[in-house]
Amino acid sequence: MKKNLMISVLMTIATTILLGIIYPLVVTGLAQVFFKDKANGQLIVRDGQVVGSRIIGQAFTGPAYFHSRPSAAGSGYDAANSNGSQLGPTNQHLIDRVKADVAAAQMDNPGQPVPIDLVTASGSGLDPDITPAAAEFQVPRVAKERGASADDVERLVQEHTQQRQLGFLGEPRVNVLELNLELDQRFPLKKQAKAE
């Protein structure tokens, strides 16, 4: 008993050094050497300024941008407070929230049912993607607002549609931040909301 207690203490210390400190630091070192960009979060830099991560979503509102999904992370897309809504399927708050979002989304496409991902909060609250269906749904509005033809915007969406990985894994998706950044370059707004 006493011997095994002694071993317990020493074993905890020794294995903590090996598995708790050396192992993660070695992996960090290797990751920084071989996959520097990915290991650091794939940050997008524009004009010397970090404007986001390629794989972390941001909120977009107003008619000129493709909207991302509702987010329950902090006050919305707070990448230091990831979370889902946790609302259950029979919770009236969920029904009401979706109803309001559906009403807003249908202003652009009256009578059309809204793709479900566009009115449901993601698991992380940081979902970088929307479905191609949700992007299609928003094409007419964005095109009109940007003074571009629907075909041009449609083409942009298709260029930004990622197909299933290795042909069968996951679901097709559109990265909202990348799509909107490209939108700003190709069809800039005359009076950028950004200028404020």
Add this chain to the structure above:
Amino acid sequence: MTVNGWIQILVFLGLIFLVTKPMGVFMARVFSREKTFMDPVLRPIERLLYRVTGVDENHEMRWTEYAVSMLLFSVVSMLVLYLMQRLQGFLPFNPQKFGAVTPEHLAFNTAASFTTNTNWQAYAGEATMSYFTQMAGLAYHNFVSAATGIALAIAFIRGIARRQMQTIGNFWVDLVRSCLWVLLPFCVVGALLLVSQGVVQNLRPYDKATLVQPQQVQTTGADGKTVTTTVTEQTIAQGPVASQEIIKEFGTNGGGFFNANSAHPFENPTPLSNLIELFAIFTIGAGLTYTLGRMTGSQRHGWAVWTAMAILFLAGVTVAYWAEAGGNPLLANTNQRVTALQSGGNMEGKEVRFGIANSALFATVTTDASCGAINGWHDSFTPLGGMVPLVNIMLSEVIFGGVGAGMYGMLIYVVLAVFIAGLMVGRTPEYLGKKIEAYDVKMAMLVVLVFPLVILVFTALSSVNGFGTSSILNPGPHGLSEILYAFTSGAGNNGSAFGGLTVNTPWYDTTIGLTMLAGRFLMIIPMLAIAGNLAQKKYVPPSLGTFPVTTPLFTVLLIGVILIVGALTFFPALSLGPILEHLLLAAGRTF
């Protein structure tokens, strides 16, 4: 449901089938101390560890010493984790300058949680834990709690395999060999694979990004006033995630670096990283069925157990996928149909890159095993979709199962199945040449009874008292499901949650903490007692009256025992939670 969805599920199961034998052979060699190709690197580290800790690697332990060593190690390492959290303000690798984890009951709960391989999280990682605590405290426990589980499963298998012996191995040797041979090499490779997909691995402070479009945000303060502020920045949490992510899955721990766990793009960025994580969860559990067959000399028995697991897995994933693909009928004017452009279904709490099939698959796998990682929130699943993970945990997570824990949990059911078969034919039951007698069955029943006892008693207490019900987010029958899930997850050492329940309260932190400790240690001790008892028995050659444990009939009987024990115990509670909610949802009732 789509063809592509099913292809993904079946490819996953196929990969698990393929890895079973190599993994099982490898583990059998490691724990029989035969040569492996990694010996030249690992053997010197192993010897060094024994030298500094004073372990005699040739010492053999009786089951009691094995149990005491395991308990001592758990207590000591749990205390260290508690202290580490409380002192993290003074420790290095803390760029966000997080102070001590408070209150005390949260630190206790978390220490209990990670020591028991549960990884229940009443905190949000990115807002609470320093990089040091994550690496040296939480990820460290991911290793050793998993290694402890593997050691125990191997000890149990030795109990079956050995004849007229008093000992079942050496805990320290099994622990160290689990860490060095089984866990560490896979984790180094797996972590780098995950980084290649975009899982972050760094020690930098959180980054600040300037938003492309600044956002007006309305917040309601404590005084009830609504304030509008303009948000121009996004703080992006970073950290040494990949090294923790891989052991989180491989050791079936499940504790996320971030609050959103494997739904977070930095923990699980692509469908391929998702597949790697799913694969890691089942690898050891599946391999152990082969190890069982190999070490007991009955490979067909190992496969019979594997088949029972695979059938239960398919049953679960089918129900979950079907339920989630069906969507939520209460959401009017939405398009939830599956098309080429969307996966449709119930997308609340799910990520677009995973869609319905991968979210349902992950929920099933993480609770078949005692992992508890999530890539979509179970609380927002449909009633029946959310019932699948709950039922999986209630069946004691023996479907490939938690590393080690799944195997010894399954062997308890095997003992019961053999006993019941023995009763039916009126012979003394035997299992692989060992007579199963009163002592063994009593101990097995103790394991089976402790589990529902803690779950149902604490759930009952919580659901009729303010200190329990005030934490509920989703009212109606779903609220009961939230509480039931919490204690089931704790007792099963799973760690996933119906996350709407506010669990960082003195009541829940304390009771779930105790539930996790009971669910781990009160089951291990009778299990080891059976192992010790079996080891000293004589071998009885099979006779005409022996019920063979290698046939499809055995597989069916085993599944039957698992389902009947689970259903008899938990059906009343389930009928008041998810089943009632399902009926009310169909009737259009909301809460």
